[in-house]
Amino acid sequence: MNNNPQQKNLEVTKRILPTILATAIFMQMLDSTILNTSLPAIARDLNQSPLNMQNAIIGYVLTLAVFMPVSGFLSDKFGTKKVFIFALIVFTLGSLFCALSGNLTQLVLSRMIQGIGGSLMTPVGKLALVKTFPKKDLLKAMNFAIIPALIGPVLGPLVGGYMVDYLSWHWIFLINIPMGLVGILLSLRYMPDYRSKVIDFDLRGFLIFASASLLLSVSLELLGDVVYTTPALGVMLLGVTMLYFYYRHATSD
Incomplete structure (x- = not known):
């Protein structure tokens, strides 16, 4: 029997950590698709056209794309535990x-706040998982944690449609609150705090990569509408060009 307290704590962390990451993912x-079937109801309530409501989806996706590259630097500087809990909050x-938004502008801004949190949760959580589990156990733990990544997008439209029909559109966002609180409480107790040697933040590289991510994400959104096919291809070309500049920048160091 192993009576080492540190070893016991590590074993408990190994059991709980995949669940914490699974909750975050x-x-x-879920929020990447839950709005899809809810947009008409939200549009009516906010006195907007359903077409304008796409901004709430685009704002979330673009914020994810822009801020995700910063997650590694922040976790190195402040530790995985602080950054992950901050992201959940x-x-x-x-x-x-x-849920409290009274107009489209408030909803879009709130979705962007969600996107900032979401852009840090998953990569920092995965980093903690990689550093906690040995190679022989990592695949099993990672498979368990990413199952929600397959289920969430499928359940999103179903859950959103059900809540709009039987409750109200506000509940498609309120459903995250109890899950978020559970994740925060578990993280306070079980999320390991890993840090690495902090290197200078590559602001120029971040701006180039963020621009490329932004342009490519916008182009993919525009490609969903036949009317915007030509502009979308132009935006995509700009995004690919920025990726090339980022490659040149990264390999020149």
């Missing part, structure tokens, strides 16, 4: 703000 992936507050 589920919330993020931001995402949960963003969900609350979405």
